[in-house]
Amino acid sequence: MGLRKWLSRPMRGHHLGxxxxxxxxxxxPRRKWALQTIDSAPFQAWVVVVAGIGxxxxxxxxxxLNIVTPMIGYVYWPDHxxxxxxxxxxxxxxxxxxxxxxxxxxxGQVAFGxxxxxxGRRKMYGLELVIVIVGTMLMIMSSNGExxxxxVGGWLVAWRTVMGxxxxxxxxxxxxxxxxxxxxxxxxxxxxxxxxxxPVGQLLANILSYAAVQGYKSRITNTELSCxxxxxxxxxxxxxxxxWRLVIGLGMIxxxxxxxxxxxxxxxxxxxxDVLRNVHTVFEDTKNYFGGPxxxxxxxxxxxxPTTPVPPTRRSSVSSIAPDDVVDCDSESERRPSSVLQRPxxxxxxxxxxxPNFVPxxxxxxxxxxxxxxxxxxxxxxxxxxxxxxxxxAFYGLGLSSPEIVRHIWEDPKSARASVFDSLSxxxxxxxxxxxxxxxxxxxxxxxxxxxxxxxxxxxxxxxVLFVLFIVTGSAWTKLLDTSRSGLIVLxxxxxxxxxxxxxxxxxxxxxxxxxxxxxxxxHGIAAAAGKLGSWLVQIFLAYAFxxxxxxxxxxWERANFGHILQVMSAFMVAGAVTTHFLVPETRDHDxxxxxxxxxxxxKKVVDELNKQRAQEED
Numbered sequence: 159m160g161l162r163k164w165l166s167r168p169m170r171g172h173h174l175g176x177x178x179x180x181x182x183x184x185x186x187p188r189r190k191w192a193l194q195t196i197d198s199a200p201f202q203a204w205v206v207v208v209a210g211i212g213x214x215x216x217x218x219x220x221x222x223l224n225i226v227t228p229m230i231g232y233v234y235w236p237d238h239x240x241x242x243x244x245x246x247x248x249x250x251x252x253x254x255x256x257x258x259x260x261x262x263x264x265x266g267q268v269a270f271g272x273x274x275x276x277x278g279r280r281k282m283y284g285l286e287l288v289i290v291i292v293g294t295m296l297m298i299m300s301s302n303g304e305x306x307x308x309x310v311g312g313w314l315v316a317w318r319t320v321m322g323x324x325x326x327x328x329x330x331x332x333x334x335x336x337x338x339x340x341x342x343x344x345x346x347x348x349x350x351x352x353x354x355x356x357p358v359g360q361l362l363a364n365i366l367s368y369a370a371v372q373g374y375k376s377r378i379t380n381t382e383l384s385c386x387x388x389x390x391x392x393x394x395x396x397x398x399x400x401x402w403r404l405v406i407g408l409g410m411i412x413x414x415x416x417x418x419x420x421x422x423x424x425x426x427x428x429x430x431x432d433v434l435r436n437v438h439t440v441f442e443d444t445k446n447y448f449g450g451p452x453x454x455x456x457x458x459x460x461x462x463x464p465t466t467p468v469p470p471t472r473r474s475s476v477s478s479i480a481p482d483d484v485v486d487c488d489s490e491s492e493r494r495p496s497s498v499l500q501r502p503x504x505x506x507x508x509x510x511x512x513x514p515n516f517v518p519x520x521x522x523x524x525x526x527x528x529x530x531x532x533x534x535x536x537x538x539x540x541x542x543x544x545x546x547x548x549x550x551x552a553f554y555g556l557g558l559s560s561p562e563i564v565r566h567i568w569e570d571p572k573s574a575r576a577s578v579f580d581s582l583s584x585x586x587x588x589x590x591x592x593x594x595x596x597x598x599x600x601x602x603x604x605x606x607x608x609x610x611x612x613x614x615x616x617x618x619x620x621x622x623v624l625f626v627l628f629i630v631t632g633s634a635w636t637k638l639l640d641t642s643r644s645g646l647i648v649l650x651x652x653x654x655x656x657x658x659x660x661x662x663x664x665x666x667x668x669x670x671x672x673x674x675x676x677x678x679x680x681x682h683g684i685a686a687a688a689g690k691l692g693s694w695l696v697q698i699f700l701a702y703a704f705x706x707x708x709x710x711x712x713x714x715w716e717r718a719n720f721g722h723i724l725q726v727m728s729a730f731m732v733a734g735a736v737t738t739h740f741l742v743p744e745t746r747d748h749d750x751x752x753x754x755x756x757x758x759x760x761x762k763k764v765v766d767e768l769n770k771q772r773a774q775e776e777d
Contacts, residue, residue: 188440189437189517192427192431192444199341205336208423209335210351212286213355214356214358214416215287215409217363218359218408218409219406223256225585225589228246228581228585229398229402230314232395235247235248235251236385242575249701251315258315263325263687266325266326268684270282271327271683274331274680275676278426283331286331289323290324329682333666334678334679336348336349337755339427343752347608347609350604350608359412361594364590368586370405378397378582382578383577385578427444429675518674518675533763535673535762538672539684541742544741545738546685547689547692548730548733549662549692550696553657553662554692555700556653556727564589564592566716592654597657601658604660612750613667614664617742619660620660621731621732621735624657627652630649631653633725636721665685672745673758674761675755747768
């Protein structure tokens with residue numbers, strides 16, 4: 159029978175241990191016990207590992223494109239050279255690869271977000287990694303065929319689109335699963351840890367590519383600007399061709415590891431409670447996964463709400479309610495008694511939001527219209543979407559264009575161009591210094607800062623700091639290139655720190671917190687897709703708006719005008735700060751304590767009232 163079951167058997171009508179919270183009509187106290195156990199649990203490291211490894215894989219697959227693009231140019235477009243005679247990928251092929259990846263990511267975010275709300279998190283979790291693995295395998299097998307019977311550019315674009323589908327799907331799934339498993343106290347920090355996998359994946363891509371280039375050093379020419387003719391040239395072509403396939407293929411290793419991990423994670427308990435309405439199963443899952451309620455950090459016992467329904471009282475205003483209190487959800491659908499809560503009582507019981515016994519309505523078109531349109535929660539969806547769009551316009555404009563930016567900053571136009579080996583080695587090394595180190599420092603700092611400041615505050619000030627950095631760097635771009643390239647490197651590293659100690663992380667966290675379980679993945683997917691729309695637009699902008707008429711003059715033209723691109727990006731940072739201030743809600747109360755997902759799920763009316771009280775108390 160087992161020791162635990164033997165000890166928990168009733169003796170003379172009583173149970174050993176803590177009070178049994180699972181008894182009651184229709185299992186409602188089981189729901190309360192499960193939610194309160196989750197919110198009082200310790201830091202869930204296993205959830206962070208499972209979600210984080212997948213996110214690392216996505217980042218590796220997304221940003222390794224910066225590293226392999228020059229390699230592909232050397233192999234498949236040796237006759238397409240710049241003014242110095244260095245082979246490069248045609249701009250239309252490069253733009254198509256980037257845009258196809260981002261377009262696939264957008265589709266994956268929305269489609270898998272909707273599917274996760276309809277079918278469940280666990281059914282979708284892992285499928286997106288299978289898509290990434292398949293897309294990666296097919297991409298590394300791309301070629302021109304026998305006697306150029308196929309177009310390698312077409313295959314690369316097609317398989318990058320497939321990879322993008324899987325990469326995009328991981329955003330809403332990892333965010334929602336982490337938020338729904340996370341205890342209230344640790345939620346923001348757990349999500350920061352998961353997102354920290356993105357700069358780590360970018361860092362690994364640069365380190366592994368640099369190591370791979372060094373491993374092929376003897377086979378790559380270090381005297382020519384392109385692979386020479388003859389047997390030496392054949393060896394050079396083969397080495398670089400194997401090199402770019404190796405770099406991309408390495409991304410499958412963490413994907414396979416993450417896939418094995420994701421089969422171990424159970425269905426989200428909040429999804430089972432709010433959507434599947436399977437209280438008994440989620441009680442067993444919670445008991446096995448989290449254990450019993452624990453004493454909180456302040457030494458007090460777990461806050462257990464009364465199980466006896468309290469008759470409703472009329473209030474003329476909700477302004478007298480404390481921020482941690484619960485207030486009535488003014489929603490037609492939420493006032494309807496659920497089948498789980500129906501019981502013969504003399505008067506209707508109004509369960510307030512945040513009460514673990516309150517069962518939200520199921521998703522439907524009428525409920526979605528009521529929640530987003532009637533109650534005004536479309537503003538939250540618009541705010542999270544626009545702030546992510548404005549961020550990614552700059553983040554991916556710099557991140558996916560880093561080889562060109564690195565080249566402008568590090569290379570002296572008056573000196574001779576580097577050889578093939580030096581060029582490939584320097585691309586990985588310089589990107590490692592300028593991008594990955596700054597992003598990793600910023601992400602690591604975010605894990606600490608998020609404990610002391612709310613995501614909204616960090617996002618608002620992060621946008622303003624990026625505005626200052628972009629306007630300063632853009633205005634002084636040409637002068638710094640001629641006089642102090644080290645100063646330009648410092649400014650660029652600071653911008654990467656500001657990205658990851660700011661809106662790059664908070665735009666991922668906030669949509670997973672403020673929407674109800676029944677719409678959480680869909681809403682997060684829409685917001686994330688809006689961000690990828692911004693990254694897609696900036697690639698078009700960089701490819702066509704800032705382009706010299708003569709290809710031979712492109713490098714000099716970019717060098718002289720890239721500062722104006724940074725100035726344009728600074729305007730988007732101001733727009734992001736304004737959007738955050740007016741359209742993104744505050745998710746913490748007056749003592750910087752994260753509100754429960756159940757309170758935040760009540761939407762704009764309730765959260766706005768709580769935020770007003772927070773502002774009054776701070777004044």
